[in-house]
Amino acid sequence: MLNWWLPENVSTYGADIDGLFHLVYWITMAAWVLVQVTMIAFLVMYRNRPGRRATYTHGNNGLEIMWTIIPALIVVWLGFRSVETWNKIKIDLPESEHVIEVTAKQFNWEMLYPGPDGEFDTDDDKMIENDLRVPVNKPIILNLKSKDVIHSFFVPQLRMKQDVMPGRTIRSWFEATKAGTYEIPCAELCGFGHSGMLGYLTVLEQADYDAWLAEQWPAAQAQAPENDEVDPEGGRIG
Amino acid sequence: MTAHAPTADAHAHAEHHDLGFVRTYLFSTDHKMIGRQFLFMSLFMMIIGGGLALMIRWQLAWPETQIPLTRWIPEPMMYDGFMPPEFYNAAVTMHATIMVFFVVMPLLVGCFGNFLIPLMIGAGDMAFPLLNMLSFWVSVPAGIMMVGSFWVEGGAAAAGWTGYAPLSTVPEYTGVGMGQNLWALSLIVLGASSLMGAVNYITTIINMRAPGMTWFRMPLVVWSLFITAILLLLALPVLTAGLGLMLFDRMAGTSFFLPAGGGEPLLWQHIFWFFGHPEVYIMILPAMGIASEIMPVFARKPIFGYHAMVFSIISIAFLSWIVWGHHMFQSGMNFTLGTSFMITTMVIAVPSAIKTFNWLGTLWGGNIHFKVPMLWALGFISTFVVGGLSGIYMANTPIDIFIHDTYFIVAHIHYVLFGGSIFAMFGAVTFWFPKMFGRMMNPTMGQIHFWGTFIFYNIGFFPMHIIGVGGHMRRIYNPTQYEFLEPMQWWNVFITRGVLIMGAFQLVFAINLFYSLYFGKKADRNPWQSNTLEWECPSPPGHGNFETPVTVHRGPYEYSSPEVEEDFLPQTRDLSGATGGSH
Numbered sequence: 001m002l003n004w005w006l007p008e009n010v011s012t013y014g015a016d017i018d019g020l021f022h023l024v025y026w027i028t029m030a031a032w033v034l035v036q037v038t039m040i041a042f043l044v045m046y047r048n049r050p051g052r053r054a055t056y057t058h059g060n061n062g063l064e065i066m067w068t069i070i071p072a073l074i075v076v077w078l079g080f081r082s083v084e085t086w087n088k089i090k091i092d093l094p095e096s097e098h099v100i101e102v103t104a105k106q107f108n109w110e111m112l113y114p115g116p117d118g119e120f121d122t123d124d125d126k127m128i129e130n131d132l133r134v135p136v137n138k139p140i141i142l143n144l145k146s147k148d149v150i151h152s153f154f155v156p157q158l159r160m161k162q163d164v165m166p167g168r169t170i171r172s173w174f175e176a177t178k179a180g181t182y183e184i185p186c187a188e189l190c191g192f193g194h195s196g197m198l199g200y201l202t203v204l205e206q207a208d209y210d211a212w213l214a215e216q217w218p219a220a221q222a223q224a225p226e227n228d229e230v231d232p233e234g235g236r237i238g
Numbered sequence: 239m240t241a242h243a244p245t246a247d248a249h250a251h252a253e254h255h256d257l258g259f260v261r262t263y264l265f266s267t268d269h270k271m272i273g274r275q276f277l278f279m280s281l282f283m284m285i286i287g288g289g290l291a292l293m294i295r296w297q298l299a300w301p302e303t304q305i306p307l308t309r310w311i312p313e314p315m316m317y318d319g320f321m322p323p324e325f326y327n328a329a330v331t332m333h334a335t336i337m338v339f340f341v342v343m344p345l346l347v348g349c350f351g352n353f354l355i356p357l358m359i360g361a362g363d364m365a366f367p368l369l370n371m372l373s374f375w376v377s378v379p380a381g382i383m384m385v386g387s388f389w390v391e392g393g394a395a396a397a398g399w400t401g402y403a404p405l406s407t408v409p410e411y412t413g414v415g416m417g418q419n420l421w422a423l424s425l426i427v428l429g430a431s432s433l434m435g436a437v438n439y440i441t442t443i444i445n446m447r448a449p450g451m452t453w454f455r456m457p458l459v460v461w462s463l464f465i466t467a468i469l470l471l472l473a474l475p476v477l478t479a480g481l482g483l484m485l486f487d488r489m490a491g492t493s494f495f496l497p498a499g500g501g502e503p504l505l506w507q508h509i510f511w512f513f514g515h516p517e518v519y520i521m522i523l524p525a526m527g528i529a530s531e532i533m534p535v536f537a538r539k540p541i542f543g544y545h546a547m548v549f550s551i552i553s554i555a556f557l558s559w560i561v562w563g564h565h566m567f568q569s570g571m572n573f574t575l576g577t578s579f580m581i582t583t584m585v586i587a588v589p590s591a592i593k594t595f596n597w598l599g600t601l602w603g604g605n606i607h608f609k610v611p612m613l614w615a616l617g618f619i620s621t622f623v624v625g626g627l628s629g630i631y632m633a634n635t636p637i638d639i640f641i642h643d644t645y646f647i648v649a650h651i652h653y654v655l656f657g658g659s660i661f662a663m664f665g666a667v668t669f670w671f672p673k674m675f676g677r678m679m680n681p682t683m684g685q686i687h688f689w690g691t692f693i694f695y696n697i698g699f700f701p702m703h704i705i706g707v708g709g710h711m712r713r714i715y716n717p718t719q720y721e722f723l724e725p726m727q728w729w730n731v732f733i734t735r736g737v738l739i740m741g742a743f744q745l746v747f748a749i750n751l752f753y754s755l756y757f758g759k760k761a762d763r764n765p766w767q768s769n770t771l772e773w774e775c776p777s778p779p780g781h782g783n784f785e786t787p788v789t790v791h792r793g794p795y796e797y798s799s800p801e802v803e804e805d806f807l808p809q810t811r812d813l814s815g816a817t818g819g820s821h
C-alpha cells in the first residue's frame with residue numbers, strides 16, 4: 001500500500017531512509033487520524049441544539065502536561081533515532097577505489113574519471129558529459145563541484161541528494177544494488193535551463209563495467225580497479 | 239466604503255468630520271482605515287499572485303501549450319500565450335514573493351494587526367498614528383517596484399523567492415538585470431514599512447491597554463500579534479542586511495557570496511533562513527491567534543488552556559531563532575550541525591501540537607454554531623495539522639535527503655500558508671467584516687465559498703505530497719522532460735484541475751465582498767455575541783473608537799459563564815454593582 005508512491009530503491013542506504021519514512025508515515029498518520037476523528041466527533045456531539053449550554057471550563061493542567069510531554073518524547077526520540085542513518089550517509093563515508101569527480105555547470109553534469117591509474121590530474125583522466133558509469137554493489141565516492149551556481153545532484157532511486165556548491169568540493173557516496181540506467185536531475189533551481197538539466201547514471205554488472213573500462217581506456221590493459229573488497233575499517237572523511 | 243455612524247462620532251470626536259476625502263480615505267492616520275487599506279492592497283496583490291499560480295499550474299499540467307487568457311501578456315514574457323522557461327522561473331519567483339510579502343504578511347499583520355490591536359485592547363488609536371500611515375504608504379512603492387519589475391529589461395527576478403546566491407547575485411547566470419535589483423530594493427523598502435508597523439504594535443500593546451486589561455486578559459490574537467511584531471522587529475533587519483549585500487554584489491562589484499572573490503554562497507542561505515524561519519511564524523502566529531479568537535465565540539465556550547496557548551506562542555517565537563538550518567540540510571552545511579538543527583526543529587513541533595490539542599479541547603463540551611467564520615477556523619485547524627505533520631518529514635535529516643526540493647515541500651508550504659494563513663484570513667474577514675464595514679457578509683455565498691475552496695484546495699494540494707514522494711522536483715518548467723516522472727504526469731493534470739476550480743470559487747468571495755460592502759444587511763454592534771472590546775464600539779467604530787472609556791473586568795473568553803444567564807459575558811461588563819453592560 002505504501003510503496004506505490006516511493007520510486008524503486010536501488011541503494012544500500014535507501015532502505016534505511018525508506019524505513020524512517022514509513023516510521024514517520026505511521027506516526028503522523030496516527031496523529032492525523034486522532035486529531036481529525038476527534039474533531040469531527042466533537043463537531044457532531046457538541047453541535048448547537050436548542051436549550052443546550054456549553055460546559056464552562058478553562059482547561060485542565062493534567063491534560064496540558066500530557067499533551068506536551070507525549071509529543072515531545074515522540075519527536076525527540078524520532079530525532080535521535082535518525083542520527084545513525086544520517087551519519088552513515090553524510091558523515092562516515094566508506095573507503096572506495098571508485099572516485100569520480102562530478103562538476104555541475106549550467107546545464108550539464110561533467111563526469112571526470114581518474115582513468116586506470118586511479119589518480120586525478122594525470123593524462124589518462126577522462127571527462128564524459130552527463131554519463132556516470134559505476135559498478136554494481138561497490139561503494140562509489142563522488143567529489144561534487146560546481147563551476148557556476150548551486151546545483152543539486154539527485155538520483156531518486158538511490159535516495160541520494162546533495163547540493164553542489166561553487167567554491168567547494170563536497171564528498172558524497174552511494175552503493176547501487178541493481179544494474180540499470182537512472183536519471184540524474186538537478187534539484188536546485190539553477191537558471192533557465194534548470195528543467196531538463198539531466199544526466200544518466202548507469203549501474204553495470206562487474207563484467208559489463210570492465211568491458212566498458214576497456215572500451216574507454218583501450219591502451220591500459222585491464223588495470224582498472226579490480227574486484228576489491230571494501231576496506232573493512234571504513235574511513236572517516238569530512 | 240460605508241459612512242461612519244454619525245451618532246457615534248458626534249459625541250466623542252466631532253473633529254473627524256472636518257477631515258476631507260484625502261485625509262479620510264487616502265492619507266488617513268486612523269488605524270481602522272489603514273487596516274482597510276492593507277486589506278484591499280493585499281487582495282489586489284493576491285489576484286496577481288494567484289494569476290501567476292494558475293499559469294504555473296497550467297504549464298505543469300500541459301507543458302508548452304497555449305495558456306488561456308494570457309495572450310495579452312507581451313513578449314518577451316509570454317509568446318502569444320506560450321510560456322518560455324525564463325518567464326516560468328520569474329513566475330515561480332514572483333508568485334512566492336508576492337504571496338509571502340504582499341499578501342499574507344500585509345493581510346494578517348498589516349490589515350488585522352492594525353484594525354484589531356487598538357480596538358481589542360481598548361485604545362483610541364495606535365501609539366504613533368503618523369508612523370502607521372507611513373507604514374502603509376511606504377509599502378505601496380514597494381509593491382509598485384515589485385510588480386513593475388516584470389516590465390524592465392531582462393524581466394522580473396527569476397532566482398526563486400529564496401534568492402539563492404550566486405544565481406541571484408551574478409546577472410549573467412539568469413539573464414535578469416534590473417529585475418533582481420528591484421526585487422531586492424522592493425523588499426528593503428517593504429522591510430522598512432514592516433518595521434514601522436512592528437514598533438507601533440509593540441508600543442501600543444505595552445502602553446495603551448485600557449484600565450483592567452492585564453497581560454493575561456488580552457485576547458490571544460493580540461498576544462500573537464505582539465509576539466509577531468517582536469519577531470518582525472528582530473528578523474527583518476537581517477533580511478535587509480542580506481539584501482544590501484546582494485545589491486553590493488550585483489552593482490558594486492563586491493563578492494560577499496561569490497567564491498571566486500573569496501565570498502561564500504552559504505552565507506546568503508544562513509542570512510536568508512535566519513530571517514526566513516521566524517518569517518514562517520510571522521505568517522502563522524497571527525493565523526493561530528485568529529483561530530483562537532473565532533473558536534470560543536462559536537463554540538460558546540472559554541478557550542481551553544489560555545495560559546498554555548500564550549506560553550506556546552512565546553516558545554514558538556523563541557525556538558524559531560534556532561531552527562533555520564533545517565532548510566540547509568542538503569546544502570553542504572556542516573553535517574553534524576544538521577543533527578543539531580534536526581533536534582531543535584523536532585522540538586518546535588511541540589508548541590504547535592499543544593495549540594492543536596487546546597483547540598480540540600475548546601470544541602469539547604461546546605455548543606457549536608457552524609457560522610462561516612467558524613468553518614474557516616475549523617478548516618484552518620484541519621489543514622494546518624497536515625502542514626504541521628508533514629514538517630516532521632523534512633525535519634528528519636535522512637528523510638529530507640529524499641524529499642528536499644521536491645513537491646513534498648511545495649505541498650507543505652501551501653498547507654501552512656494557504657490552508658493555514660489564508661484560511662485564517664478568510665475566517666478573519668468574514669468574522670470582523672461587520673465591525674470593519676458595518677454590514678454583514680452574505681452567509682450563503684460564504685458557505686459556498688468555504689466548501690468550494692476547502693474541497694478543491696485539498697484536491698489540488700494534497701496530491702503534491704504524493705508526487706513529491708515520487709521524486710517530482712519543485713521549480714521545474716516541464717516535468718515531461720524526465721522519464722521517471724512520466725507515470726505521475728496525470729497527477730499534475732489532476733492537481734491543476736483542482737487548483738483551477740478552487741481559483742474559480744474565489745470569485746464567489748470577491749462578489750460577496752463587494753456586494754456586502756454596499757448591500758449587506760446592516761450590522762449591529764455585536765452580531766456574534768462576542769466578549770472582546772471591539773464589539774463594544776459601533777459598527778464600524780468612529781474616530782477614536784470608543785464612545786466612553788472602557789474598563790476591563792475579566793478575560794476575553796467568558797462564554798457560558800454560570801455568573802450570567804446569557805451565554806456570553808463581555809470583558810467590560812461590571813457585575814459588582816447594578817448590572818452594567820451596554821446590551
Ligand SMILES: [Cu+2]
Nearest residue numbers: 151186190197
Ligand atoms: Cu542545475
Ligand SMILES: [Cu+2]
Nearest residue numbers: 514515518562
Ligand atoms: Cu524553517
